[in-house]
Amino acid sequence: MAIVLKKKSMGLANVSRQSLARIYFIHRWIAAGRYPNVAFLAEHLEVSQRTVERDIQLLRDFFGAPIVYDAWRRGYRYEKTFSLPPLQLTEGEFLTLYLGQRLLSQFGGTPFGQILRNALAKLKVMLPETVSIDLESLERDISFGIEPLRGDTEQLVAVYGDLLRAIQESHSVQIIYYTASRDAVTERLIDPYHLRFFRGAWYVIAYCHYRREVRFFALDRIRQWKVTEKQFTVRPDFSLDSYLQNSLGIERGPQVHEVVIRFDAVEARWIKERHWHSSQVIEELPDGSLVLKMRLSGLQEVKRWVLGFGSQAEVLAPPELRQEVAREVATMGRLYLQGGPAGSGLF
Structure with a gap:
């Protein structure tokens, strides 16, 4: 986005993008x-009147705009012809923003979806007059196979907003959490560090006072929550990159393998086209197969991933993962070989 200023460009760094x-x-x-008057501008820009007054002052002082208040018209006008330096989106920039909005379309029908639609509508007016984009045509021409969002969207938006505020203001959060693996509900105090979206679900990475370690919690499994007045400091030994380093996406284990x-x-033709993990090493074999090596700790996550490839993938190491996959395959085999659902007539 090009912003061309002549004399006062040095001060632009002090002006926020929103302003x-x-x-x-x-x-x-x-x-x-x-x-327009202050009340009109505040309503349409969805900010306070004080914020509008500061923006108008900035328009006068920084850009040299000849703004005066017309008492008879009860609004602002320019004393003489005035124009701002060009601030325009190119067609490519707008299309990029549009595609980003489509990728977040899983929030449609929620406050997130409305915010995105409003932002896109506002950005459209920044396009040069010579550029015209038909959004309806884009809807027909482009689609995304996005994994459906897990959980109730209204509840997710509510807990997401409160957790984001808690992260930004460093407030601990009291939660009632359902752990699916144990089919148990517990009350916990967490210090939220980071929100992460992965494979159709939102997670919060947080220090758990109950377990006394950093863990991840699925937002759709948080039954109740309350942002407390208790403030926290992020543990000095925590690093998001380090936390996720040995994970395929979100899960971690006690030991790196x-x-x-x-x-x-x-399957090798497809595997070598993708970047699966920062530690990956691929060895191509003479028969066209390949061996993929990665340093990971969340073996349950890896097991689910490997099983998705069926008989086209074989775990060679570590032994415990190979045994886990073998047991799962054996259980599946018995399930299918013993017969289909009652009365189905299968097998």
Whole structure:
């Protein structure tokens, strides 16, 4: 996004992006002769009147805008012709933002979806007049196979908003949490560090006072929550990159293993096209198959991933993962060989 300023460009770093965007909208209304007043601008920009007053002052002092208040019209106008430096989105920039909005379409029908739609509508006015984009046509021409969001969207938006605020303000959160693996509900005090979206679900990475370690919690399994007044400090030994370093996405285990998986020649063509993990090493074999090596700790997560490839993937190491997969495959085999559902007539 190009912003061209001549004399006062050095001060632009002190102007926030939000304020700069509001200033351009204020300028458009004034330049169009609509005589907007503070109340009108505050309502349409969804900010306080005090914020609008600061923006107008910035427009005067920083950009040198000849703004005066017209008492008869009860709004602002320019004493003489005035224009701001160009601030325009290119067609490519707008399309990129649009695609980002589509990727977040799982929040449609929620406050997130409405915020995204409003932002896109506002950004569209920044396109040059020579550029026209048909959003309805884009809806027909482009689609995404996004994994459905897990959980109730209204509940997720509510807990997400409170957790994000708690992270930003460093407040501990009291939660009632359902642990699916144990089918148990517990009350916990957590210090939320980070929100992460992975494979259709939102998680919060947090220090758990109950377990006395950093863990992850699925937002859709938080039954009740309350942001407390208790403030926390992020543990000095915590690093998000380090926490996720030996994970395929979110899960961690107590020990890091060298995971070695052999993929047959058919699956190998697809495996080598993807970047699976920062530690991965791929060894291509003469028969067209390949061996993928990664350093991971969350073996349950790896097991589920490997099983998704069926007989085209074989775990070579570590032994405990190979045994886990073998037991799962044996159980599945018995399930299918013993017969289908009662009365189905299968087998």
